[in-house]
Amino acid sequence: MAEVKASMAGNVWKVMISEGDSVDSSQDVVILESMKMEIPIAAEVTGTVKELKVKEEDFVNEGDVIAIIE
């Protein structure tokens, strides 16, 4: 089980996955918006999305868990 974490503080702009989806390690799971930039957050592991912890427009801090992948 692996946690996908926010690499920097920002708003969740787009959520690209749903719980139960299978994802590839290079696949982006969410795109944050911070410093006016789109910040893609990749899954970094291949597996199934067990839990999605954010929704669009949420604010996340660096290190916050975005999703759990099994």
Add this chain to the structure above:
Amino acid sequence: MAFEEQHQAMRERIEKGGAEKYHEKNAEKGKMFVRDRLNMLLDDDLNVEDAFFANCVDESLPADGVVTGLGKLNGETVAVMANDSTVKAGSWGARTVEKIIRIQETAMKLEVPMLYLVDSAGARITDQIEMFPNRRGAGRIFHNQVKMSGRVPQVCLLFGPSAAGGAYIPAFCDIVVMVEGNASMYLGSPRMAEKVIGEQVSLEEMGGAKMHCSVSGVGDVLVESEQEAIDYVQKYLTYFPQNFRTQPNEHDPVEPGQFDKTISDLIPENQNAPFDMYELINRLIDNDSFCEIKREFAKELITGLARIDGKSVGIIANQPRQKGGVLFHDSADKAAKFIQLCDAFNIPLVFLADIPGFMIGTKVERAGIIRHGAKMISAMSEVTVPKICVVVRKAYGAGLYAMAGPAFDPDVTIALPTAQIAVMGPEAAVNAVYANKIAVLPEEERQEFIKEKHEEYKENIDIYRLASEMIVDDIVEPNNLRGALTQRLDVYQSKNVQFTERKHGVYPV
């Protein structure tokens, strides 16, 4: 026994290193014997070895636990010191330290690169009076490293532990290659940490290769095996001259690899959308010539050696795919050391800017982002090697300055046609100037107003306007960028400047 036989027997005994059980233990961990490492690293074996007989009267300490000498690597002479961890865990006695100091002195006299193959438990406490405090005690090793820094390349291959004081050997090197699982650096062991501060932590967590290469930044290159470390160092040294007085060797020019997408296809028009900067780098450099430093650390900035048309260059590039390419304290710190490394050894620098600025907020202020940013700008300012600034997309705010913008005396500022240079991006600027006005506008007029102001702002910072004002020296079509860099690097070869006259600056470190 005749003296020849006696001599031969002693030679064989010393060459074997420590007891068989330590060889076996090392082999289990994927660690090679010190003489095998040297054999793999160098073109041949060591050509000359000194103090082979150090401490030979004590049969338990062959070569006193360290091999020092000179050999050839890529056809050029290098000096090496290599710990033998089969001899008292590679610990330092009085003669170990003296051997290391002497090979450093030799490297300085000959002005050849110094390689440190580190695998040592640290000082032999039983020998402390002889090896620790005196003028030629262990402190002199570090003093010498500082003196050699920038004079000859200093490379550390970290194959095992480097504990306590020993951890400063890697710290003073230009580059530290760490083997995952075996290499570690720490001032106090986990046992000591538990005793002194009540912390329960594993060695890997506290001082392992992965941690140092991705979190602390003390390590530069994370590899999986000793062979991989050796391959990396052999490649790394091809970009460097023997010392600061000479130029890096030129290699045969190689065309970049073949790609489906051109540079124009690659770069999104939307300034805020990410793209992978590695893909741009690969289209600019000779195929297979990228030798990255600190790949795992502060990934929003890429630093690496490469060749363009056969010539060594140092590349510093913002990575929009990571943290939007925003500069952080760690990325600024990473850049500062890389810039110094290239400048010290006559390697021209190419800055590829696509940067929204420096990060803001409490977290980075507490981490000293201003001082780390100042350090990067200071290092970049002082560079006397050819310095090329390419504005790939955006260069906003102090980001323009940090990436060798026009005020920092680059030899040229090149922009791609879609580049934007400004104090801040259109969204932020319109918000800063018109926030009050936008707030009082009727809801239905707001979007229209903002859009209009965005367009006005974009016109104001249009790159052709900046070229007209001679802020950028040239606008180059993306697919001609490699050609432009090749020409520039060729004509700037004779650059000969002194930054300023003084003893040395007071650096914001």
